[in-house]
Amino acid sequence: MKILNYLSSVLCLIVWLSACDTNEVEDSNSEGEVFPSSNESYMVWKLVRMTGSLRGETFTGDEMAYQEQYVFNEDNTFVKSRTAEGKTEEAKGTYKLEEKGEERFFCTHF
Numbered sequence: 001m002k003i004l005n006y007l008s009s010v011l012c013l014i015v016w017l018s019a020c021d022t023n024e025v026e027d028s029n030s031e032g033e034v035f036p037s038s039n040e041s042y043m044v045w046k047l048v049r050m051t052g053s054l055r056g057e058t059f060t061g062d063e064m065a066y067q068e069q070y071v072f073n074e075d076n077t078f079v080k081s082r083t084a085e086g087k088t089e090e091a092k093g094t095y096k097l098e099e100k101g102e103e104r105f106f107c108t109h110f
Contacts, residue, residue: 078092093110
């Protein structure tokens with residue numbers, strides 16, 4: 001069961017990363033830090049677009065089946081929230097930022 005949870009976390013992270021628009025996200029400040037140090041929350045990722053795999057349709061905003069976001073905090077905790085049909089569900093966990101070469105990864109654990 002732990003393997004299934006891990007795989008689903010990795011899949012969710014891949015979906016989130018593929019949904020990011022690099023024109024809308026800044027990943028470092030002027031000092032080269034990965035996150036700003038003056039905010040209570042380090043970073044917020046919001047799902048902005050969904051693409052259907054069967055027909056290639058793209059959905060944005062209220063057209064999407066649900067709204068979702070991750071809030072990554074300074075203490076290496078995060079909150080994932082999903083709102084669908086007026087109901088919001090949350091999951092909490094920890095994360096670790098890993099760097100391999102020039103690539104950065106968020107390893108999440110629910």
